[in-house]
Amino acid sequence: MSFDRLQKKIDDMQNPSVVGLDPALEHVPPHILQKHVAEKGETLEAAGAAVCEFNFGLIDALCDIVPAIKPQSAYYELLGPCGVLALKQTCDYAKSKGMYVICDGKRNDIGSTAEAYAVAYFGTVKVGNSELRPFDVDALTINAYLGSDGVKPFVDMAEKYDKAVFALVRTSNPSARELQDKFIGDERLYTIVGDLLEEISRETVGEYGYSRVGAVVGATYPEEAEFLRARLSNTFFLVPGYGAQGGAAADAAKAFDKNGRGAIVNSSRGIIAAWKKSGEDYAVAARNEALRMRDEFRKEIY
């Protein structure tokens, strides 16, 4: 099962972290962008090719120590269709290097449209007699505001193609409290969303006890993470907010179960833009920072 594969990679590497590949152009070393601009002009095609080269270098530097990448779709859409091509090429390359790929798209819709998103990221499209794969990632982030009609099509396709989703439950931003923390009867909205996800995914639990429907639970609010970890026993957590957003490893550690499993912590800028602080080659700087983060979590969790 998809999250079993992820957990095995985490166990093998003793590293429950995922690198957020969020390649805003200011994080791409200037010499890489300049090289592609020299070839392709000042175009989005050049920018997309530069992002690809940057990501491939990061993947080469990280794939033996980090189990997963999480490309944030926004930074690829930001470069138009050429950027989306870079997203696909990045996902394919990371998979070829054995990494688990979580596309952070926070997609959401209902019925046949939700199904179209799920097929886009998980499945195959038939053109004539050929079955073609539009993206083929391991997991996709989704937003559950539309209710179960907006989640089930993703879960069905995840079942069909052995993939997984992470739905937003309690996010890491200050204004998450405006809606997610509000009480509905005796429970907060995020708890109701979490319960709904457990109910929808109950039949999909794998060998580590986690279903195909994970949850995004921010590290910046450790009490919430602790509460949700206790309540949502079948839900694998994706934890943003560590590092640049202010969450500490001890806070993020609250998202793990008593065996040190069931969660993965994201760091984006802290790793991919480490070269800007250290002055080293970007791949060397990213690897050093990823090792530092790994060792920090090893101390907290194992």
Place this chain on the structure above:
Amino acid sequence: MSFDRLQKKIDDMQNPSVVGLDPALEHVPPHILQKHVAEKGETLEAAGAAVCEFNFGLIDALCDIVPAIKPQSAYYELLGPCGVLALKQTCDYAKSKGMYVICDGKRNDIGSTAEAYAVAYFGTVKVGNSELRPFDVDALTINAYLGSDGVKPFVDMAEKYDKAVFALVRTSNPSARELQDKFIGDERLYTIVGDLLEEISRETVGEYGYSRVGAVVGATYPEEAEFLRARLSNTFFLVPGYGAQGGAAADAAKAFDKNGRGAIVNSSRGIIAAWKKSGEDYAVAARNEALRMRDEFRKEIY
């Protein structure tokens, strides 16, 4: 202001409808797909080119009677990067024909990531000394579950580039009640979301009294539409659920203000797949159905 331009187009055409360009491959006439497969093989590139030809034909047939299109991003992502290219080409072509373009992506994130989405769809990206436009649509749908941190970056970019957003408030699907209808104190969640949007966008009201932050309010629940219309006086409504999803024109009419303004109603399959029922050429069938829908709304609203 962006919604003023939309309202003027609606007034000029006496037609408050938007055509959802949701080109699932089964809605594309087979001869179009076959032509591109003959040229490019059984590839996603061929499928993307077929979708483009289909859409361009629809736009040609509709641009003098329908003010706006709403391409649903899922059906383009479904064809991978080639599909996203077809999305961009469709948006650009519709704009060249004078149509208002609403990209239905239901995007959502926080901080610099939300800003990246907003720039992707509204703004310009700098590569070297060149300012390039990744997509450049008039409006984008968003999901507000993350709270104001997840909405404000879109509003700021909408201000900067004279664009607009529609945020999900009360959707048209049955399970919308699982979360959106729940009471928080005396108000339902969707009311709290709607109030939040009005508060965020107060400073952006244009000449018709509507702000840059619209709301998605389903036609399948007319009582909710009537209640929200009365409460959210500065919020332009995008109304899905008419036609194929079961909403009637009289229901959708509840979303309009007393001057017959402040809302636009979507129809997707009903128009773009009309050829499958009528046996006519797809463009003729779409135009006939768009005229029928227009006349139905003229009776209800004006």
